[in-house]
Amino acid sequence: MKLRLVGWVGIVVFAIAVQAADVTERGAYAVKRAFREAVDGPAQSTVRILCDGRRVALGTIVAADGLILTKASELSGIIACHLFDGRRLEAKIVGVSEDDDLALLKINADGLPVIRWSETAPPSVGSWLATPGLENVPLSIGVVSVAPRVVPRRMPALGVIIEESDKGPVVREVLPRSGAAQAGLQPSDVITQLDGNKIATRQSLVQAIRGRRPGDRVRLSLLRGGQAMTAEVELLDMAEIANGETFQEDIGGRLSKRRTGFPLALQHDTVLQPNQCGGPIVDLEGQVVGINIARASRVASYALPAAAVKPVLERLKSGEMVSAKAAN
Secondary structure, eight states, rough: OOHHHHHHHHHHHHHHHHTOOOOHHTSSSSHHTHHHHHHHHHHHHHEEEEEEEEEEEEEEEEEEETTTEEEGGGGSSSSEETTSOOOOEEEEEEEEEETTTEEEESOOSSOOOOBOOOOOOOOOOOOOEEOSSSSSSSEHHHHHHHHEEOOOOEEESSSEEEETTSSSSSEEEEOTTTTHHHHHHHHOOOOETTTTEEEOOHHHHHHHHHOOOOOOOOEEEETTEEEEEEEEEEOOHHHHHHGGGGGGHHHOOOOSOOOEEEEEEEEEEEOOGGGGOOSEOOOOOOOOEEEEEEEEEETTTEEHHHHHHHHHHHHHHTOOOOHHHOOO
């Protein structure tokens, strides 16, 4: 008991010392060590998610028989989970909650250490949080900056200005730093199909995109100089494109492709990579207060609060939320 008290007091003293520290200073190993006790247990319930061998997210063990919660929009191809004990096991998607961007995975394992959900109210603004990885120190630490709230869904956009023509909607201008620019679209390209569906007018193109989210990828069929071709375009946030905000990834690191449109999210200032979302975030007692779900901006990350995740998890376990990803 004495050791635990000393460790907790050490965290508090260290926290006071770095409360006003720059975010980069919080990433220093010496600072992270002060939070080792808080992440010791949760780290064993954290897994690394790989798709076709690439690290795409973290995951959270929610049942001893191999159920793992993670960020859904990052999943593709062959999925595997790298466990704390070093095992790497193939995983299958059991269900997906599109609204929350959560997926439930199943691996062939038993006796896994399960996270301990917090049963108290969400941490207040100014509270310290730690993000466990698969090591004995946290991946990152941060502070709650905004209490849980709805994060509105943003409108997706190709990043082009369209005119009507007798051949169909034609690109008049490609906006810089947009998904269309990255995919190589050019002025005078005629868009004829989106994901195999015919596009005859500007309005039909707008309607086809409206049901998507920023971060989704679409396949366009085009006519360029009379020649048919295709392009895969990532939809970006319309407001960010219009305001020229997409440059922030160049100065503040990569952002999550899906970073808006959450029913309830806690905002904190932890610096995360997109592939560090999907795992637990804990308080100083090591209790899981939520699931990190997105790196949203240079100074903001989102976590789904534990109280909001638990009912979604039960629905995923029941088989109510089977999606096309799970069917595949």
